[in-house]
Amino acid sequence: MxxxxxxxxxxxxxxxxxxxxxxxxxxxxxxxxxxxxxxxxxxxxxxxxxxxxxxxxxxxxxxxxxxxxxxxxxxxxxxxxxxxxxxxxxxxxxxxxxxxxxxxxxxxxxxxxxxxxxxxxxxxxxxxxxxxxxxxxxxxxxxxxxxTVKQIQFEKEFNLKEIRTEIKRRHDLTMKQFQPKSFDDYVKAMQVNGVKVIPTINNQNKLQGFRFKFDGHNLKGSEVHRNMSLGNIGKKISGIHGARILKENNVSIKLTGKVVDLTPSLALKITKFIIKKAINKGIDIGY
Structure with missing residues (x-):
């Protein structure tokens, strides 16, 4: 009450x-x-x-x-x-x-x-x-x-924990099952697994992050799990496919039918990850 x-x-x-x-x-x-x-x-x-x-x-x-x-x-x-x-x-x-x-x-x-x-x-x-x-x-x-309000809050927090766990499980399944080659592939694959991924794009047309809509909840990636920030998702995709995520252009990507820019910090973070991974494996990434 x-x-x-x-x-x-x-x-x-x-x-x-x-x-x-x-x-x-x-x-x-x-x-x-x-x-x-x-x-x-x-x-x-x-x-x-x-x-x-x-x-x-x-x-x-x-x-x-x-x-x-x-x-x-x-x-x-x-x-x-x-x-x-x-x-x-x-x-x-x-x-x-x-x-x-x-x-x-x-x-x-x-x-x-x-x-x-x-x-x-x-x-x-x-x-x-x-x-x-x-x-x-x-x-x-x-x-x-x-x-009481305390009981309501407890139930909300319990339910939210379950929702976060389920979104993360579907994220992991998407990465393993579909191995998306780009952010756009990731958005589409998550949709297949029942989670709507909503890009957050600022006024400068730069991609800042993703929100995850599932079972009436709408959460930022960092609210779901620390590994589901935009940068960590980008690194995960790069880990699967090397430099493909940034191969054509390291600042612009296609996403849900539109061309959007990556923020310089995100592009740099993914690029560094790709280079570091390539050095560790001793492979040519084509830069």
Missing amino acids: IGKGKSISHTKACMCYGWNQEKDAEIVFKEFLHGDSPDEFTREFKILQDQNYNCSKNTLSFIISPTIEDGKRLEPKDLSEITKRFIHEMKLGERQAIAFVHKDKEHKHIHLYVNRIDFRGVAYNDSFIGKRSQQAAEKVAERMGLT
């Missing part, structure tokens, strides 16, 4: 958004309020807000978002309980408050508005309110058996 919070000055506009019937809005919590419309809620807030002229951002606005899966099974009474516990964690008791649930999208979420000015005319301290909102949502989620 995610919690976000901030102080705002546009109370009525937010109340109207919360009560937006196009979003299938429903009131799930109301405290110290008697009205039945955004106008009435705003007027009731203002009675207390007028007691503190030094505070301009006098309404607290929160969004509490359970995960999509948790949201599917949460009834209005559960959403009301989430709101009550969140208010308790934020130490916002004994204040005017109203919460709406929006159900117009798959991701069910709560919009909570709390009067920053209490019944004594004192403003709530909103220091680090964003961070405290997330911490409060974490505690509520843990105590109600809901998915």
